[in-house]
Amino acid sequence: MAKANERGVTPQSEDFSAWYNEVVLRAELADRGPVRGTMVIRPYGYRIWELIQGALDARIKATGHENAYVPLFIPESHLRREAEHVEGFAPELAVVTHAGGEKLEEPLVVRPTSETVIGEMFARWISSYRDLPLLINQWANVVRWELRPRLFLRTTEFLWQEGHTAHATEEEARAETAIALGFYEEVARDLAAIPVVAGEKTASERFAGAVSTLTLEALVRDGRALQAATSHFLGTNFARAFDMTFANAEGALEYCNTTSWGLSTRMVGGVIMTHGDDRGLILPPRLAPYQVVVVPIGRDADLPPVLEAARELAAGLIALGVRVRVDDRPQLSPGFKFNEWELRGVPVRIELGPRDLAAGVVTIAERLAEGKEQRPLADAVAEMPERLTAFQAALLDRATRFRDEHTFRVDDWEGLVAATAVGFASVLHCGQLSCEQRIKEATKATPRCVPFDAPDEQGDCVACDGPSAYGRRVLFARAY
């Protein structure tokens, strides 16, 4: 820790926001782009995104969805066809007014999301119930003008996947939104080691144009909630706006029921904020670009045999499917490398010096543990997959414990204020917008979701003593 502070990472407890920005920049996850609010995702950060993509894409395809690509530009008039949708997105739009050296007859919106283009295409492609369900996904960039940008969490442009599906019935479409939320929950829990709360958004937090929005909410280390992914049941709203109909088995025309769902590069921010500590990042092995870093130690004549042994060690790990890097940069000291890889959150570091080599051992330092341990070289290799699995599980346990310790069941105003200052407040709420707003003004907290797994419960609103809505408790928190 002393060494990390020498490098000047602000402690989380002192200024979480400064800690976050410093870690993102110094770990070389991302950098700021030339245009305000834009982000360059550097190779170390992009590799994390690729690992998320790979796992999510496999799940999406295994359930019958197909990837496609729709254009970046949307005619402004298209966006206006769904009234709530355009109202929700209007303040965030970037608009192309000139192209090819001329002023355009109609301005083009840079997509903030693609429901409206999909609406037009689906209307063109769907004619019969035999064309349904239509299950499409795309990996793409989207643009939403952000007034308070933050790397990964809120950037003017971000990368995501957006699923778009059309169904013959409301029941099928609602089932689809649950399937998509299931992908996201698996990715969050099993890859990112983030324990998320799955639930439904209240009306004020719904996607613009949706009938119902399902969400996953994480709780990060400064006690704020982070929306990790959402899945929307759009009813027939977009189908009506784009005349998306199908002939049913009896030949009568019906509107499709549609869904959309997305997970973005924001998830990388969630990983950083959920697991990091004052030394920097801690990466879950399943998302770590390097799961193991081998640091060879030695000078002059001692170095070549150590380097050779380090490379053999790495080859043994690669053969077991471990992502490993030998840090053989000659100009840097071992101490500098230890600090750097701690800052960059590599789960396991192996140190290998001439005395280790002579004794047939290696020194292992795990990013979650305080000390180091020595292991016979062959065992260190053979045990590594199991060690990484255990590390992954320990990280999820740690985050789950944190989340549970920062979730409070409260029934009065003082309790609400105290809970939302440090985490989730689980409360009964009247569901009135005016009451939500009063809570927000006093605590900055908003309703994050009505968790699916909350038991049936009714009573008085935590804030206004009106009768509770939703039939169960709601989670409130300050949110990113």
Place this chain on the structure above:
Amino acid sequence: MAKANERGVTPQSEDFSAWYNEVVLRAELADRGPVRGTMVIRPYGYRIWELIQGALDARIKATGHENAYVPLFIPESHLRREAEHVEGFAPELAVVTHAGGEKLEEPLVVRPTSETVIGEMFARWISSYRDLPLLINQWANVVRWELRPRLFLRTTEFLWQEGHTAHATEEEARAETAIALGFYEEVARDLAAIPVVAGEKTASERFAGAVSTLTLEALVRDGRALQAATSHFLGTNFARAFDMTFANAEGALEYCNTTSWGLSTRMVGGVIMTHGDDRGLILPPRLAPYQVVVVPIGRDADLPPVLEAARELAAGLIALGVRVRVDDRPQLSPGFKFNEWELRGVPVRIELGPRDLAAGVVTIAERLAEGKEQRPLADAVAEMPERLTAFQAALLDRATRFRDEHTFRVDDWEGLVAATAVGFASVLHCGQLSCEQRIKEATKATPRCVPFDAPDEQGDCVACDGPSAYGRRVLFARAY
């Protein structure tokens, strides 16, 4: 063929351009987007792109390049820093002037390519020779306003990868451009079955801002050339514009030498135009979303056992790594399905009816062959990988033969005119822009490249009788 014509695909010989558009739309490779010149890539076309991506990404990573992502928006002033670059791209730019409900202080260009953003970032990241080479790749969308858009070949927005690298020396940077061209040549030849000519662009056809542009040129079935991919040596042009310097081993500052190289969704258009015939697409097995389609044939009580056998057959093929689809759509006749999968270019069709099933055989139709053959069911499965390999090789042979038969070594004006009407003209040329322009006006042909494998040769220019340049022959052709 008769059946295909019933479906109304215009023969290639009648109107190649109409044939192309009809095949792209009816095979459901792509559709037109709501904004003129934009394209929706449908799942069948996107899958081809994903197969290209997978192979190319593996080659890029195996050679030490790392994926990253830089922003879509470029400040207009940035683009102006490299004079030739902005001059080349200015007519094609789309410009964002308003965002977040306000007029922007500085307009933002939607990237037509990313050298200028990369320039700024590389300048920030590189300080020492130890930071070099810096080898970055990104998969992204880019926008170039097209006056004569054509699906896949020239669309207002397209998908590509763009490699960007910085090196300490010109020699290393030039070697890098050859490495990248090598990736592309392998993908073209081994996946797309497209025999390309590798060479260097003449000055008039170079990338805006490049010192040298390497290219792969394909010849498609209407006798026009198609630029399949390019790789640019940028010298120190962008390094100077963005102050991208490094301290060499002696501590002195030097400018980096940089490269950039790209392959786009245009390659999908190349596949269509290189291999298709009057019945529709012909897909090389390595890029076919479905390599084999199984069509079960039977009515009423005959159908269930046939369907079951078709699914077992498919399972056997999948176990061998074959991409297969059982076309069990109940409402469509076998004849309709045969035509559809021929139009969509599936390499191998397996027909399976009750009599086949009783005899333990299947009927196989290959997309390149005229007739059908019967094979014992188990053999049909076991032989399939080999059959697909042979199909892939046959397609490359066929395209190579076509290319060779449409490449003419000509030494006079009449020969040039005749050759460029049907294919490549291999000529001695003076290298003067005025002479290139005279050729273009008369024949619509432009210099495609100076092939690497052309022998040393000198003499009189084919058009003006001035002395030839380049030290070897140049390929001229009409081009997409």
